[in-house]
Amino acid sequence: MQRILLFVYSIRAFLLFVGLELVAAWMLLNYNSRQGAVFLNSSGQFTGSILNTKDSFLEYFYLGSTNEALSEKNARLLKRLENLSPLGDTTFFELDSGFAHTFDFWSAKVINNSLHLHQNYLTLNKGKKQGIKVGMGVFNEQGVIGRVTGVSTNFATVISLLHTDLLVSSKIKHSGVIASTRWDGVDSKRAKLLYVPRHVEVEVGDTVVTSGFNATFPEGIHIGVIDAVNEGEETNYLDIGLEFSTDFSKLSYVYLVENSMRAELDTLTSKTNLLPNDGQ
Amino acid sequence: MTGSNVVKLGIAFLMYFMVQVFVLKDLVLFGDAFCFLYVYAILLMPIEVRSTPIMLLAFVMGILIDVFYDTPGMHTGSIVLLAFLRNPWIKVNTPRGGYDENVPPILPNMGLAWSTAYTFPLVLLHHACFFYLDFLGTSVSPSIVIRILGSVLFTFVMGNVVQLLLYTKKKGI
Structure with missing residues (x-):
């Protein structure tokens, strides 16, 4: 028994090392989980x-x-606001x-x-x-x-x-084709537009906006402009690159x-057993 | 180790942390070269310090940096690895005649050849570990090599400049 304890004592540095690395790994693996609330991050x-x-x-x-x-x-x-505000000589119908x-x-x-x-x-x-x-x-x-x-x-x-890991439900503005935007980690100014089928005609210069299909964003907020369209390796989808309209460095x-309807929307989609089409 | 020495080391530890988080975090050359100067807070601890306190200090430093970088566990894992290998590596690099008492392993004391042989591999290992964790889960592209080498060079040069400018021979800071 004493020899076991002595042995453990002699490799204590290594054991501490393994322990600390396990804590680090646990932090790394737990961070991206959904319920990973504010624990040890910059919003503390x-x-x-x-x-x-x-x-x-x-x-x-x-x-x-x-x-x-x-x-x-x-x-x-x-x-x-100018366009929306009612003129004096027209009837104004307020929406529910x-x-x-x-x-x-x-x-x-x-x-x-x-x-x-x-x-x-x-x-x-x-x-x-x-x-x-x-x-x-x-x-x-x-x-x-x-x-x-x-x-x-x-x-x-x-x-x-x-x-x-973040996918944003998007659409090509002029054709209305639904796709997903995802960053590929290479350049902070460019991303990839995923899941656009091959038969769709996409042109360089087309604007990409949010689709409004997921409950996160309203429709029509800018994401970027398509700057490269290739055949790509995947059989079904085009390989499309886009340039962000947002300058993340500033x-x-x-x-x-x-x-405000999100809860209702989510209950409805889960009730009808449809996955929300946002890839998140 | 005397009391004033501990205070000095503590201040240096805090300074490395603050400079890293408030200045160097926003300083990335060409979008690829990072400067993780805080590894020198661990590297330049006196030679006599045992493995256990070194690792605990590295762990604290790693968590502090991680909190501000929003990189959970990545800095912690890398710096603890560096701290674990530090003392064995110092032993391997023992010069003929051994180390002098109470001399921290800094550039003005030890000379460029020894200092490079000591810090460069450890910094390289730390950066390789960090960027490997960062690239984990994405398609690993050749740019990881550029990123690691660029950052190691940047950190190494900055570390040497800091040692030459702010550290004096034979004493702590």
Whole structure:
């Protein structure tokens, strides 16, 4: 018995090494699970507040471009408001609130971002307390950014579109063909458009937008522009490359969107035993 | 090891962590070359420190970095591997006549040849481990080699610059 203990004692460094590596492996394997709430990541209370402070120092350097983007968005919204607001001499028919009010919007600020690894995440400066929930879509005036995967009281973690596991239900705008966008981990400016059948005519320069088929994003938010169409190796599908419309290296203010009908939609699809067509 | 030495090492540990998280995290050359300078916090610990405390320190550092990088377990696993191999590797590299007492294994003390032989393989191993974990689950492309070599060079050069500028001979910092 004593010799066993002595032996264990003599290899204690190795045992500690194995133990610590197992903890690391456990962290790695557990992180991407659905219920992997906010545990040891950048949206923790302490980490979040540090990142927030860091961001408040750095944001001055980006004020110019941030202002420009916001005023651009403002101008576009004003234009749309002009088109929507009823003229004095026409009848105005208000839609039932059930139709009109499907999507709720929030705004938040990116306080942490990465784009060079294969699994990239962002951190936002709003959380549970401000009404942010897991599953909300994140976008800015340029296009889609990602989806909320974890929230703490004051911060939220977002799985970036630059994450090799995230699929976004998309469609080619002019032909209406449904596909999925997925990042291949090579270049932070380009992604792949998957599941477009060979018979579809796709042209370089076509715009890709969200399809609105999954409950995360409303229809028509920009994802990117197709810049390469090849036959590819797969027998059924084309190999399509697209260039993101979002510049992930300069994210500042973002919008979050929640489908208030999501719960109902999910119950319906699960009741009818259909998988939601979003690949997520 | 004296008390003031421990304090110095603690401050160095914190500095490496903060520089890594607040400065170097946003600094990636050509989209491929990362600088994981924090490995030097573990590499430059005094030679006398035993394996167990080194590994525990590496584990703490790895978790702190992981939390800010949102890379669960990847930095932790790599840096613990480096810490585990550090002391055996120092032993293998023992110069003729052995090591002097209380001399940390830094460039000004040990010279470029010994320092390179000591740090370069360990840094390479750490980076290879980290990027292997990062590429896991995606189609492994030849770009992983570019990424590993670019990052090792970047980290190695930065590490040597830091050692030359901020460390003085025969003493801690």
